[in-house]
Amino acid sequence: MNKLYREKHSNTLLAESEAVESSPEETESSSAVTPSLIGFPNTLIVIPAFNEEKNIGRVLEGIRRCAPEIPVLVVNDGSRDATARVSREHGAKVISLPFNSGYGVTLQTGFIFALKNGYTTVLQMDADGQHDPRYIVDMLQEIQHEYLDVVIGSRFLENTEYKTTFLKRMGMFIFGNLASIFCGQKVSDPTSGFQALKGKAIQFVAGEYYPPDYPDADFIIMLHRYGFKTREIPVTMLPSPDNKSMHTGHKTVYYVFKMFLSIVVTLLRQKPKG
Amino acid sequence: MPPRIRIIAILICIFLVAYVFELVRRKHLNEEYSMGWLVTGSLMLILSISEDLLIWVSDLVGATLFTSTLFFSGMVFLMIICLHFSIRISALTNQVRTLTQHLGILDYEKKTLENVVAKHSLDKNPSALDTL
Structure with missing residues (x-):
């Protein structure tokens, strides 16, 4: 029952x-539910989650407080804990992948789902509670602008209180600058997982060129090459409770290698027409 | 080339080709993947049997020892096979990825449908509750 x-x-x-x-x-x-959907129709919030039973409930409550009318999809990346159950109890749709497949694959699943079900705007955010749900409405209002395809919540546009390790700052600095050069516009936070996308950009993410492991600066450059218009808006990040990073140990080396390679091949690919 | 290494090389190549044939026959190896091994085995066999060809190839690549020519060509073939495997693995990884994603979505849709159907049958026939 x-x-x-x-x-x-x-x-x-x-x-x-x-x-x-x-x-x-x-x-x-x-x-x-329907009347309040008028504000942001056909909008879906996608949250990729891996072993986040402790945080996901709080994140979903936050979303419910700030944007109660928007449906939320949690894509559970083969978690070994109760992430799926907790999410379901908080009223989210839950898609569970049969095994752990990585951040990009999980996120892409949400976009494929959105495309399949006729959602025209997708907001993606992290499950660890770093992204402040108060900015959801700001992001969604910004993406309504006709000329914009992607809105990125940046930690570094206004305040720089966000603290992180030296290596991570270095990486962000290098790849952020590379992305800024190739995009011809300032990219202050290429690693931000707080993004809103609409229309063709959703199709692009659901398609085959989306980087499957960790979409980052290469993804921003790709978006630019494919003619999508992006804009960053300032957001503040809440401190992550357990502060785990996607890039640790030998993965950092692979991350740096992968990012350089991905940027180079993205630039070498022929610019798509139309 | 010393006859001993020549005989060993010929035997190994014959064994490789025969074994690959046997694997394909038993369906343990797909035809697609057998090709690289068969081509490698046959070419190495020809190189080991024909002294003239080996001398010619050695001259061509500038090898002073005939055995090095054999090693060298064996390594090149293996490199090609490995690269082919990497390509195939990448394709398989992508396919698994897509399957995973669609499996997740289909599973969600199935559960949602089940809930809707169960709710409808419950509305029509409240006694169905007992069977749940």
Whole structure:
């Protein structure tokens, strides 16, 4: 029984389309959600999560407080803990990958889902609680501008309180500058996972050229090469509770190598037409 | 080339080619992957058997020892095979990635549908609750 009703309020597209021709109480339950959707229609928040049972609940509550009408999709990257259950209990849609596949693959799954289900705007944020949900509305308002395809929440545009290790700062500095040079516009935070994308940009992320391991400066350069218009807006980051990084140990070496290679081949690829 | 190394090389090549054939016959090895090994084995066999060809190739690559020519060509073939494997592994990785993603999405859709169906049958027939 519990399982049966767990997703009753998860506001799936399916339930919405069902509601048109179904029983009165079902129409009621979905119409309770619909009016406030007018602000940001067809918008989906995608959160890739790996072993985040401690943080995901707080993140989802934050989103519910700041943007209660927007459906949230948690893509569970083969977590070994209760991430999926906690997310479901907080009313999110949950897609679970059968095994751990990495950040990029997980994120891309959310975009494929969005594309399949007719969402036209996607906001991606991290599951560790670093991204302040108060900026969701700012980001979504910014992306409404017709000429913009991607909005990136940058930690470094206004305040530089964000503390990190020397190596990480170095990496961000180098790749940020490289991205700035190749994009012809300032890229202050290429590693930010707080982004809003719309229209064709969603198709691009769901497509084959999206870097599957950790989309970073190379992704920003790629976006620019493919003619997408990006803009950064300032956001403040909350301190991450367990401060785990995606790049540690030998992975740092691979990360630097991969980023350089990826940027070079991106630039070597023929500029797509149209 | 000393006859002993020549005989060993010929035997190894014959064994390799025969073994690859056997693997394909038993369906333990796909035809696609057998090709690299068969070409390598056959060319090495020809090089080991024909002294003239070996001398000619050695002159061509500037090897002073005929055995080095054999080693050298063996290594080149292996490099090509390895590169081919890397390409195939990349393709397979991409396919697995796509499968993983679609499997996750399909599983979600299946569960959602199940819930909808279960809810509908429950609405129509409340006694179905007992069977759940």
